[in-house]
Amino acid sequence: MRVGFFFSGGASSLKAAYQSELHGEKYHIVFALTDKPQASGIKFCQEVGLPVIVLDYKKFCQERNLNYRNLKDRFFYFEEVLERIADFKADIIGLSGFMLIVTEPLLSVYKNRIFNIHPFRLDILSGPQVERLDVGNLMPEEVEKLVKMNKLQRKYKGEDAVYDGMISGEPYAQSTLHIATALFDEGPIIVMSKKIYFDQQWVKRCLKMRNFRPLRTKADAIQEQMKWECDGPAFIKGLELAAEGRIVVKNGTVFLDGTPLPYKGFQLED
Template identity: 20%
Template sequence: MKRPDKKNIVIFASGSGSNAQRLLEHFEHHPSIRVAALFSNNPKAYALERAETYRVPAFLFNREDFYHSDKVLEQLRQFEPDLIVLAGFLWLVPQNLLRAFPNRIINIHPALLPQYGGKGMHGRHVHAAVVQAGEPESGITIHYINEEYDKGTFILQERCPVLPGDTPEALAARVLQLEHRHLPLVVEQLLTEQDQQEKKD
């Protein structure tokens, strides 16, 4: 399923998929990059409908598929992904995928890591913790992943203020704007650099 003129992105999403939507929009008519597939562990994820709208193949998998078989890996390999983007995906990625796609899996986290990361720190939980702690700022971290939650090498951090009287929901909206603005650009940059390096090699 690889087109020689296109770099392939595969998105993993567990929920609404607003970042998946931004990637689908950004790369819909891109000359050299495309979203090749979307994978989800949640049959109710709205991200699946977003993929269908853009005629992007979508795959649903369960815990057994992901952690105790090579089923997801085999499906992924059909798309020859140049980059796998975790866009609101909540499970820890297993070793078989990490080995198969080294330095090709990235995540976006709605806080300034290394603070407010780790298991269970996602969505509203993150923003509530930041507000409760009285932090002056929050933001996003885009990073490569490894075998631990939110511990991979940083690619980009962007910041926004935490305002007096902020609720977790108000902060979440501000952080989401950063996510939507920067994730497509980082993905595009990484794949452009990858393409340039391959041409040199």
């Protein structure tokens, strides 16, 4: 299976997947692409001889008089991306800390074949009348009904998910490998990592004293730890399952060996 990776920073999941014993056996990473010319992950690609495409997103927009914040204008960037990566004939695109929300035409060309890693649980939902609902063990069609009835969405999305989860009283963090879709952080879940537990007694003391700085520092440290202990292993497992032809995505449900997985996908052991 041929894999390409997009990244904006250190590309930790790319590194983990490249250094895995499964690289060259189950899958082969054939290229990398970054939207930031200063991304530190470029050095790793150069060191291992991995072709890396540097396509500066802001510069691309400036040269074409596009609004880099406008998702509709982003179409032209990903049109160029598709041209740049066409010759590599990748089967899967992995997003390793790629900070641009992907849009058309990339989403259609690689439908159900763009894997994104998120540093927290995406099986917890919330809505106007529901503060927290853990739906990980339910089947996707059951969750879909609950979402429509209660106007639910995933509670811990975005860059601050670890911090948000920690101060909200969640007992642990997990990385979630999911399919990237047009809806930000809402695609079907493929794999969830092992758990990294919070010291909630300490968190509560900090919150009671309104001492937020150590909480932010701790969340950042945990997220860095998760890059290697959670993000990488979850990504590698997802690539392994895809390479073996064991997973298929149909109508928002991930099937493993022909059997539908629960909403939380495949669980790695702690």
